[in-house]
Amino acid sequence: MASVTLHGIGKSFGDTEVLSQVDLEVADREFLVFVGPSGCGKSTLLRIIAGLEEASGGDVLIGGQRVNDRSPRDREIAMVFQDYALYPHMTVEENMSFGLRLRGLPQGEIRARVSQAAGILQIMPLLKRTPRQLSGGQRQRVAIGRAIVRKPKVFLFDEPLSNLDAKLREEMRVEIAKLHQKLRTTVIYVTHDQIEAMTLANRIAILNKGRLQQVGAPEEVFGQPANTFVAGFIGSPTMNFVDGAIEANGTGAIFRAKTLCLNIPGDAAAHGASVILGIRPDHVWVSALEEGQAAQGIVADVEVVELLGSKKNLHLLIGDTRLLASVDASIPVRAGDSVSVRLKTGAIRLFDKASGNRL
């Protein structure tokens, strides 16, 4: 077991900077997930930790030891690759024992470790098969098994589930969570799937354009996003953003957009500031307008209704402001209806328009 520390990690390919000044501390036995859109540098960062890529600047420490100059084999890490990377000319057993044989472990111990890992991953009957005789899910299990047998200090997972179908992905997600509970080893996991990140991580590190945007527990990055990027990236459906300004209202404050005016909590310290209001679709409350009944809250037109099973997404139009509401499927609303809309004021997040940072 070991902690992983990154100090000012940077990486450039020619003139293209893919990582800039990444500072991060991954605690011993922690499950940290790097998440971000394609090309944000998360896989490059993982490969730098693994030693498969050289950082242009900064230090990588594993267990407090600087490992920049150590080859991957000397970093006591194990890695599960996105494309499994199983050795096609070896059986499952040979694949799993490859690293142990290289390290010259006694045959008895190799057999014991392989059996133990195969038992955990339920791949005992597959040991004599070659990778081409396995399904995608089985190959992924073998790839994980090959990492487990090494008993490394740190596990690195590079989008391990992205090649699996949705159902299998869900199953393997649970398997990986169970595995971490059982092994209690430091895990650094890369994904672009924010559901994977939210369900697996102790902490999530969100990257964009090579820069760390926020590091925190799943609840924290979901509830208290550091900026509009994090707010928009984490959570599905994505957060609503409305441009506007803060105005003083007695001792309180008002958010005023073109076609929207809301009392918001807090003082008017930031009055006059151009801001972006963020509200998650779950926190946009919608009720059908009864005929002849005066509207409570804001009146909106329903443009599109997307039924998702127990929930439905309503695409609302308030003047020229668009909002997405995620509501219970039983609410009787159809496209073209007018509805009453209220926002959960406690869930409103305000961001500075210029920097995008949360106020």
Added chain:
Amino acid sequence: MVERRAPNLRGLVIHGLILFACLVCVFPLLRIFSVSLRPGDRIISTDLALIPAGASFAAYGKVLKQTNFLLWLWNSLVITVTTSIIGVSLASTAAYAFSRFRFPGSKLGLALLLGTQMIPAGMLILPLFLMIMRLHLTNTYLGMVIAYSVSSLPFSIWILKGYYDTIPRSLEEAALVDGTDHFGAFLRIVLPLSMPALSIAFLFNFTQAWNEYLVARVILTNSLMYTWPLGLFGLQGQYLTQWGMFSASALLVTIPVLGVFLYSSKWLISGLTLGGVKG
């Protein structure tokens, strides 16, 4: 119950054409075999019988007893096997460097290697001879091995580089993480997966060196160092060509090549890397 399919015309035509092509390929061999069995007085007979009247293996006996055939064969084997092993070893490592590492001049190097293939073989004979002569390696195995290795190296490098490019790098990276170094990953992962391309490169080197005549003619002047093509040429006299012995020798020299081909064929299978990574 499996329904028996009626023979279709397209299949019949294709099979007919394949059969015809096979006959065209095999016919000269059968004729050589037939000539090698003929008694001396019927060598230029136009008889088409595969086993001629008065057939005997006398020509084979004469070749083995009255000429240096076995010595020529030994010389050829030593030069060819050494050339093939050295050629494939050099090509496999050079191709790996070209495939996996970016270094100054890598593209130019590949282009130059390809460029050497554009030069007619005849043009290289004189420079090769001069180099070998200045190295005092005429009439030596080493001289022949150097001459043959360098001439087949560019093609082998290109074949192997192309094959390595299809092997996912993540396999080597997995090996690096598992505990090996770059050379170990090359030896344990890349080479075993490249057996089809290595076999092709080996066969190319082998057949090139085995059948080569012109370079050998220039470099080897001592008859004890002759390879079989040079020795065989000696059977062709100004007034009389020993067609029976010539044919018998021609058939005998195909045996090693046939053996190498048959042995290599088990490696010439496609899809060795299937299943290793997500396809």
